[in-house]
Amino acid sequence: MPIQEQGKIIRNAELQDSYRKLELYAPGICAETKAGQFVHMQISGLRDRILRRPFSISDVNKDGVLTIIYKVVGAGTEVLSTQEEGSTCSLLGPLGTPFSLPGKDEIPVIVAGGYGAAATYLLAKRAESKGVMLLGARSEKDLILTKEFSDIPFELRTATEDGSTGDKCLVTDLLETIIREKSAKKLRFYGCGPHGMLMAMGKILIENGLDGELSLDHLMCCGVGACFACVVKVKADNEDGWRYARTCKEGPVFNASSIYYE
């Protein structure tokens, strides 16, 4: 059940480039968190802005520490990056429909781009069988949590658009390779990253007669399913063949087969 909790900042430090790692003491939310869920954060000190900001829960531990990995992109994340140890911010969470964990006999294959790596870390950690992480970004500096995934241990394969590290290709090309290589095995696919990447991933899975769970992100307002700001098209049994589903409530995790591709 989601709650409202004052998260106390324990650490707020640079991870790499414009990515930062935020650790908050929020035991109530930690206890309830499932992989793939998010918190809706009111950034203290953000003036004249009224909305909360959604962030994936990257990790939680039994001491009540919740980890978020965030990229500084605008006014809110800029102010967040200046918040010091000991200060607090209001959190709503855990919110959203989580990933379902892979079974013992299934190999999880995670495809992630950008902060999508953060959103799938807890999934990888909690998976009983260790799997493969396909991580993509524009260049090396945007590949985050590579060591953390390797340490789980997950087999890590990387792709960058500029070829600064890993294969010079799109992360979805790595996905196609894996599907060919491991076709005899029982695979479970998960994805989180930019919209274009996820749509491409969904189509590849469907073309190969497979399914997977994709975590979509969208502009959010209430974060709890009340305002209909955050909708995406999903297949529906009506004359149009689709309906708008709320990413914050029915998602952020959707089955690739349920998404309506335009």
Add this chain to the structure above:
Amino acid sequence: MIDISVDLGKFKLKNPVMTASGTFGYGKEYADFFPLEKLGAIVVKGICEKPSHGNPTPRIAEVTSGMLNAIGLQGPGVEKFLHDEDYMPFLKKVNTAVIVNIWGKTVEEYERVAKRLDEEKEGITALEINISCPNIKEGGIAFGTDLKLASRVVSGVRKATTLPLITKLSPNVSSIPDFAKAVRDAGTDVISLINTIPGMAIDIETRKPKIANIRGGLSGPAIKPIALRMVYEAAGAVDIPVIGMGGITTAEDAIEFFLAGASAIAVGTAIFADPFAPLNIIDGIKKYMKRKSYSCLMDFIGKVNIDKK
């Protein structure tokens, strides 16, 4: 003893703080956070005849001290609303007033929706007629900005139901008193205002409007002074009760609306930042009354101190 119950003519509320339509879903979405019984009333998202998709995305944009929205009234339609577990069946179990906000693309659709709700009115306290949504294009008629059409909608709905009627006015008119009088004469029991004010925002990098629909309704603290002025004008023009809303975030904001003449208030956009805002406002009103030694809301409703020359 402080009494914060409020009499709105045909119905009473245990306290004067309601949720604004469209900002609190159908109640259930917030039930995990606090007991909904604490609210004076739950006003649900606008209901029309058939399920509707609403507008394309992006549907919202954050702006200075407020937000723009063009949700476009996505909703389940009246039949699903009456019978699906997530909507009316859930709300019937909540011990507080339930107000159903309705809209239509034609006068006849408003009447049909009102009639269906009237036929299964158990658990419904009142209807709020939304003649003021800026985000629906179809029909091309703005009911809320045309005196004759506004009256026709209200009198049509009046004939379709015996439920108490609240009419929600548009701020897009030059004379609020004219509209307040027109809908009163057409049979509304209560007036509520304001709905959002049409606005726009542009992303200067992509040069695209930040809202797919180009225009979106402005809400939040940015509109509060306009809303307060309009509530003052409406309350001065008619004797029926007025429900005030528009940017209310704190108890102080709410008290300003009472002083301007509102008998009850609704909290909207503030809920997105803080789901507990309505409850904090109720507490703050009680504290103010205690401090001022007021025993009931009538002690200060409409009592703005204006020197008459």
